[in-house]
Amino acid sequence: MREIAIQPLNLDTYVRHLAFSSIAELKNYIINNIPRHVYYSSARYQEPGNPVMDEKKWLGSDLVFDIDANEIYECIEKGMVVQLRFCKKCGYVVDQQEVKTCPNCGSELSRFEHVEPECITMAKNHAAKLIDVLEQDFGFTNIYTAFSGNRGFHIVVELDEDYRYMSSDERREIVSYIKLDEQQINYIVRNLVKGLKKAVPLIPRITDGGIRRRIALVLANYVEKDVKAYIMELRSTISYAEARKAYAILLEHIADISKALSIAIDPKVTIDISHLVRMPNSINGKTGWIAVFIKNNDLSNFEFTSEIVKPIDTKLKIKFTVGIPKITIIDTQLKFSKGDEVVLEYPYASYFIFKEVAQVVSIMR
Ligand SMILES: [Zn+2]
Structure with a gap:
């Protein structure tokens, strides 16, 4: 049900709208037409081989994320x-x-x-944050992660039938929640005190869910031990003075906290319902490296070494x-x-x- 596309070794163009009825057939094609890049469509179609997009008969698409190190603020800022x-x-x-x-x-x-390889580590951290949000906030379970074979990571959520048909506009809302700009975070933080001067600030905790949970995870690194224990749900109460102080810390570091919350996904990829995804474990023709499939989405186990990327x-x-x-x-x-x-x-x-x-x-x- 997927469209397969390749970029041949010595051409800059794509060969698209390929369709195969089995993995063996696909493998045979690849061996006989050695590609520089191999992709499959995030969409399923009734007729994946039909060259006219409107006639393919769309059957919904996976939710795809691309994290590219050269889009990460810290990486660019450090001249890497x-x-x-x-x-x-x-x-x-x-x-x-x-x-x-x-x-x-x-x-x-x-x-x-x-x-620089340091940026790959940054991309890896962003990918780990993304997986946490997809699992904890969205409840997605069918997720896989792969190194891109160049400078980033791909995260693909295979959606259930109920969600597969999300439009680009709906996917854009998901992008906005994941990317979170500073304006959105400022709005949320201002509302933590509900606009009442004397109100007790409700410090976000990890059990809050949603954006408050994401703020809690970052804020925990800025506060002292006892307050951190409250945020991480290891302590059940917090004094009024502690809460006020934690809120002041949140405001003081809001710019850095906002940056830490934002996940560097490429919006274009996620909103595209006919995106071509690099096939995991294929060789990336920009580097000659394996686009390594990461078992159980366990990024802490992924070490960027020559051993792992060489075919x-x-x-x-x-x-x-x-x-x-x-x-x-x-x-x-x-x-x-x-x-x-x-x-x-x-x-x-x-x-x-x-x-x-x-x-x-x-x-x-
Ligand atoms: Zn020249």
């Missing part, structure tokens, strides 16, 4: 997103995004994007066609000049090959 433009023809490199054509040879410039145990001799500034790939700091010939383990070599800044000289077994 590296963006270069380079010329495939002559190796010219520039870090100004507005330069579109090569000043040496007039060719169109390509884009090189990299995020093959081999070394490659590669030659750089473009100079690359000092960047950290997975766990190793690397820097190369144009013309450098080096032998690297597969996950490091494939990263440069698939980003098209180096070419394979030989494969060493």
Whole structure:
């Protein structure tokens, strides 16, 4: 019932509207048409292979989330997103995004994007927060998580028949609840005291549910031990003075608390009811790494290592066609000049090959 789409190895276009009646048939197709990327539709259709979208007969869609490290505020702020433009023809490199054509040879410039591994950890934390909200606040149970194979995570909720037919507008409301902007949080915090000057502030606790539960989880890190125990439901009462103080702390740190509450999902992905999802455990053609399926959504068990992302145990001799500034790939700091010939383990070599800044000289077994 799913549409399958691939991007062939040597083409920039997609082959879409593929449909298969069994996994064996799909596997056979992939082996005979080795793709750079493989996707499946978040939607189910009566006729997934029909090339006319309106004639596919939509049968509802999964709820899909994409967390991309280069969209995470802290990652950008710390300058850990590296963006270069380079010329495939002559190796010219520039870090100004507005330069579109090569000043040496007039060719169109390509884009090189990299995020430091610290950002993958940040993305992982956002993904864990998202899973908590999906489970605790929405009660979803049919969730799976995968590393994107590049710089983020995909979280997919397979919805029951009752929810599968949600429109884009309804999905946008879910996005808003998950992304929470500062304005929304300020509104909620102001209403914690219900507008009455003498009222006792109702400090959010983890059993409150909804946004109050999410605020409680963050606020717990800012208050002293006894108040934290109250917020975490380890103590049943709190004094008026303690409550007032906790509320003052909440107001004082509201900007940081808001930032900690916001989950960096890509709204476009979630509201799209015909989104193409990268197939878990397939190889991401931007890096050559496995888009690792994460068992039981247990992100604490996911360690971003070369071991986990490599599909093959081999070394490659590669030659750089473009100079690359000092960047950290997975766990190793690397820097190369144009013309450098080096032998690297597969996950490091494939990263440069698939980003098209180096070419394979030989494969060493
Ligand atoms: Zn050039």
